[in-house]
Amino acid sequence: MTDDTTVPFARMNGLGNRILVVDMRGRSEHVTSQAAISLANNPQTAFDQIMAVHDPRLNGTDQRILILNADGSEAGACGNGTRCVVSALSAETGQSRFTFETAAGILNAEETDGGQIAVDMGVPRFGWQDIPLSEPFQDTRHIELAVGPADDPIVHSPAVVSMGNPHAVFFVDNDVWSYELEKFGPLVENHPLFPERVNVSLAHVRDKQTIDLRTWERGVGLTEACGSAACAAAVSSVRRHRTVRHVTVNLPGGPLDLLWRGDDHVIMTGPAEWEWSGRVNPITGAFMRDREDASA
Numbered sequence: 529m530t531d532d533t534t535v536p537f538a539r540m541n542g543l544g545n546r547i548l549v550v551d552m553r554g555r556s557e558h559v560t561s562q563a564a565i566s567l568a569n570n571p572q573t574a575f576d577q578i579m580a581v582h583d584p585r586l587n588g589t590d591q592r593i594l595i596l597n598a599d600g601s602e603a604g605a606c607g608n609g610t611r612c613v614v615s616a617l618s619a620e621t622g623q624s625r626f627t628f629e630t631a632a633g634i635l636n637a638e639e640t641d642g643g644q645i646a647v648d649m650g651v652p653r654f655g656w657q658d659i660p661l662s663e664p665f666q667d668t669r670h671i672e673l674a675v676g677p678a679d680d681p682i683v684h685s686p687a688v689v690s691m692g693n694p695h696a697v698f699f700v701d702n703d704v705w706s707y708e709l710e711k712f713g714p715l716v717e718n719h720p721l722f723p724e725r726v727n728v729s730l731a732h733v734r735d736k737q738t739i740d741l742r743t744w745e746r747g748v749g750l751t752e753a754c755g756s757a758a759c760a761a762a763v764s765s766v767r768r769h770r771t772v773r774h775v776t777v778n779l780p781g782g783p784l785d786l787l788w789r790g791d792d793h794v795i796m797t798g799p800a801e802w803e804w805s806g807r808v809n810p811i812t813g814a815f816m817r818d819r820e821d822a823s824a
């Protein structure tokens with residue numbers, strides 16, 4: 529399968545967020561939803577996001593990245609996946625700084641000396657039309673939405689924010705693992721208040737510098753880590769005066785460092801890990817592992 533119907537890809541992860549980086553440079557076609565669903569349903573390639581790396585279109589950018597969720601839908605942003613793309617490109621080229629064009633805008637990212645990757649995730653947007661919501665809310669730090677019985681809701685009043693993709697963050701008093709997020713995550717994801725659906729997170733503020741977070745991702749489900757959700761939780765927590773602007777966000781897959789800078793940009797820093805590589809047909813999703821990896 530090395531003919532021109534296939535392209536190289538790498539299976540990687542960012543704190544356990546499962547990522548396929550697909551090399552679409554020099555190609556005019558796109559990874560299809562059908563290919564994404566087929567890869568997502570195969571236990572070997574099951575992923576949370578595909579990061580399709582295309583040739584740049586804009587001056588001053590290195591690559592254009594298109595993102596697909598496991599259900600074949602498109603996503604505007606993916607923090608963990610962006611770190612994986614940086615790691616893959618930097619291993620190939622030796623370059624350590626990159627500028628990417630994404631649906632969420634231009635993102636800068638760099639590999640740091642300690643092998644971590646810092647991504648400038650851009651400026652969060654808080655207007656109800658930006659998220660988007662289907663009805664006006666002036667104060668998006670707490671919107672009227674509750675899960676469970678009206679007189680004793682399980683979670684309520686999430687903060688909402690766009691990090692280039694929509695997020696609802698429920699701040700909870702108890703351990704984030706004590707909630708059945710897998711049961712109510714899909715209900716909130718598909719609630720009519722969110723016309724483009726939403727990523728749903730539970731955030732527990734441990735102290736002024738530390739947040740625990742679990743996320744039900746739009747188009748995927750429960751994941752080990754969601755970088756854009758970590759950004760959403762960090763900025764929402766500052767807006768509620770719960771934490772300072774530089775925090776550690778503990779995800780099931782491990783910690784991320786989050787800094788909401790004075791110029792409003794959110795900088796997310798964390799690791800990326802390479803697992804194995806192969807070739808994939810971007811139209812059908814048929815794939816083959818590289819021989820040295822397949823025998824490992």
Ligand SMILES: N[C@@H](CCC[C@H](N)C(=O)O)C(=O)O
Nearest residue numbers: 603606607608693754755756
């Ligand atoms: N895992 C990602 C976010 C993925 C996109 C999300 N499911 C969406 O549809 O918005 C991350 O690390 O940010």
